Amino acid sequence: MSALEGRRVLLVEDESLVAMLAEDMLVDLGCDVTVAMRLDKALAHARNGSFDLAVLDVNLGAQRSYPIADVLFERGVRFLFATGYGFAGLEQAYRTVPVVQKPYRLEQMQDILIHVMTCTMRPRKDAPADAGCGCRPAMSGALRFQAEGFA
Numbered sequence: 001m002s003a004l005e006g007r008r009v010l011l012v013e014d015e016s017l018v019a020m021l022a023e024d025m026l027v028d029l030g031c032d033v034t035v036a037m038r039l040d041k042a043l044a045h046a047r048n049g050s051f052d053l054a055v056l057d058v059n060l061g062a063q064r065s066y067p068i069a070d071v072l073f074e075r076g077v078r079f080l081f082a083t084g085y086g087f088a089g090l091e092q093a094y095r096t097v098p099v100v101q102k103p104y105r106l107e108q109m110q111d112i113l114i115h116v117m118t119c120t121m122r123p124r125k126d127a128p129a130d131a132g133c134g135c136r137p138a139m140s141g142a143l144r145f146q147a148e149g150f151a
Contacts, residue, residue, distance in 0.1 A: 009032070
């Protein structure tokens with residue numbers, strides 16, 4: 001049984017093929033996945049849904065997922081950002097949040113989600129970039145925690 005078995009995950013991704021790939025990975029890891037491809041739908045899920053974790057694509061077309069992140073911060077839901085730009089793709093206020101680099105890989109996704117779920121320190125908006133958790137997870141494959149304090 002996976003440590004992610006039965007976890008409810010909000011996946012916010014605007015590219016349909018990428019969303020399907022990520023959803024398949026999360027389902028393979030035992031997660032119950034809700035996919036939102038638009039900002040308004042993702043915000044509604046973030047405000048009203050019950051989730052253990054969330055994976056937020058930073059760029060949703062011409063919009064950013066930061067309003068969703070703000071709701072998740074307020075509700076105490078653990079999350080990470082996903083982007084092809086890595087840590088450099090985040091605004092300063094969100095740089096303590098873990099980042100998974102696209103393209104997704106199953107082992108990478110599993111490792112970072114378990115870390116986000118089990119870490120005793122939660123990222124805070126507007127915290128200094130060096131205010132990360134300080135965890136030193138075992139690096140497997142190309143797994144890298146992009147935010148300072150995670151590498």
